Amino acid sequence: MIEYLFWLLLPVAAASGWFAARSSFKKQQSGTGSDCPQKGYFKGLNYILNEQPDKAIEVFVEMVQVDSETVETHLALGNLFRKRGEVDRAIRIHQNLIARPTLNVSQRAHALVELGQDYMSAGLLDRAENIFCELVENSRYKALALRYLKDIYQSEKEWDNAIKVLRRMSDLPRTVRNKTIAQYYCELAEQARETGDVPLVKRHLKQAIGVDPQCARASMLQGELEWESGNVKNALRCYERFISQSPELSDEVIERVYDCHQQLNSVKKFLADLRRLPEAAVGPVTRRVGLRLHSNTDDEKSYRDAIYAALEDHPSLSLTENWLELLSESKEIDSPAELHKLLSVITRLADEDEGYRCQHCGYVAKSLHWLCPSCKHWDSTIPINAIGNP
Ligand SMILES: [Zn+2]
Known part of the structure; x- marks a missing residue:
């Protein structure tokens, strides 16, 4: 904490010190020598070193008032206030700075960047948006402004604007950009889905896959859309694509995939596909579905044994819970009370593990x-x- 405050205050101290020394030097040169600003600088630094940041800030604020032309000190001080959570004071300092007619173009842009960040911290996103839209035209701050605009549109769920901004972020690798744009199109698709506009959902999903053919989320959404429209074959194709793109998320769709295969009378193929899934990616739902199908469906004992065999190979809380559940329901157990106690503990552990x-x-x-x-x-x-x- 002490170290943090020190590093936080150091730029202010350094800037103030530099300006103090410069102004003192100028004054000495012009014959009005006074070492007051320098004194203030060392006094402030002393407070920092003695872990009294509040007193240090007081001293630095006084110094800024002494020499109101010190733009850099204003900027550093405003930055400091924002980092301390005193956003209102930061905003006042930066607004006051921007209002000065003597500011040059680069100083004004810098002050705008700071004010934009103040507004972001205060949650005043509309105002931040206006500032960063202006700064996009400034070549020095363009990349930074686009990043903030992306964050603003993302948190406001203005996906169309987010896509436009992201396309302009040429400093990002193309693949990263495309993956994110695909997610924005998926968000648009979800929005359209809520309003029941199926053609629009389809269009956005196509756009998502257009920019990122590996977008698993788009495959899943397409699968859901096809399933809801009764196109089981198409739905299955989309879900299979989803699993190949994101095998670790197979649990999300595996029961639906099974439903598709059942309707298409192709459960055998389903079982063969399950065997081909990468072992490490198979989640508990997928594993259970597979085990249930492999064992005799009417024979609980054979299902329970299959689960136990799987447990020996891949210990997992979720499967242990399953196995205990089946055991506690079994007629072979005379007094299942103790088993139920154990089951409740395992259930809680499995819950935490999910x-x-x-x-x-x-x-x-x-x-x-x-x-x-x-x-x-x-x-x-x-x-x-x-x-x-x-
Ligand atoms: Zn994270």
Whole structure:
């Protein structure tokens, strides 16, 4: 914490010190020598070193008032306020700076960048948007402004605008850009789906696949659309594409895939496909569906034994829960009370073990998020069960 504050305050101290020294030097040259600003600088630095950041800020604010032409000090101070969470003060400092007619073009742009970030921190996204739209025209800040605009449109769910901005972000690798644009089209498709506009949903999904043919989310949405329209064959094709693109997410669709095969009388092919799935990616739902089909459906004992055999190969809480459940329902057990106790513990453990983890930041959620709520990465979460712990 102390170290953090020190590094936070150091730029202000340095800037203030430089300006203080310069102004002192100028004044000495012009014969009005005074060492007050320098004193203030060292006083402020002393407060930082003594872990008194509030007093240090007071001193630096005073110094800014002493020499109101120190643009850099204003900027550093405003930045400091924002980082401390005092956004209102940061906004006042930067607005005051921008209002000065003496500011040159580059200083004004810098102050605008800071003010835009203040507005972002304060949640005033409309105002931030106006500022960054203006800054896009400035070659020095174009890339930065586009990044902020992307964040704004993403959090406001203005996907059309987000797509336009992302297409202009030439500093991003093409594949990264296309993957994200495909996710935006999927968001548009989901929005259209809510309003029941099927042709529009189809168009957006086509656009998603157009920019990123490997977009698994688009395949899944297409599958759902086809299934809802009763086109079982097409639905199955989309789901199969989804599984080949994201085998670790097979649990999301496997029961529907089974339904498709049942309607098409091709359960045998389904079983063969299941065997070909990469072992590490198979989640508990997929494994259970496979085991159920492999064992005699009417014979609970054979299903239970199949689960136990699978457990020996791939220990998993979810499967253990299944196995205990079947055992507790079995007539072969005389007094299942103790078993029920164990089952309730395992159920709780299995519950904790379920969910999705972002591969980028480690964020854990109960449901599948295409956009990580924590680090804002797209398509980065996979089931915890599928991460080296089948
Ligand atoms: Zn994340």
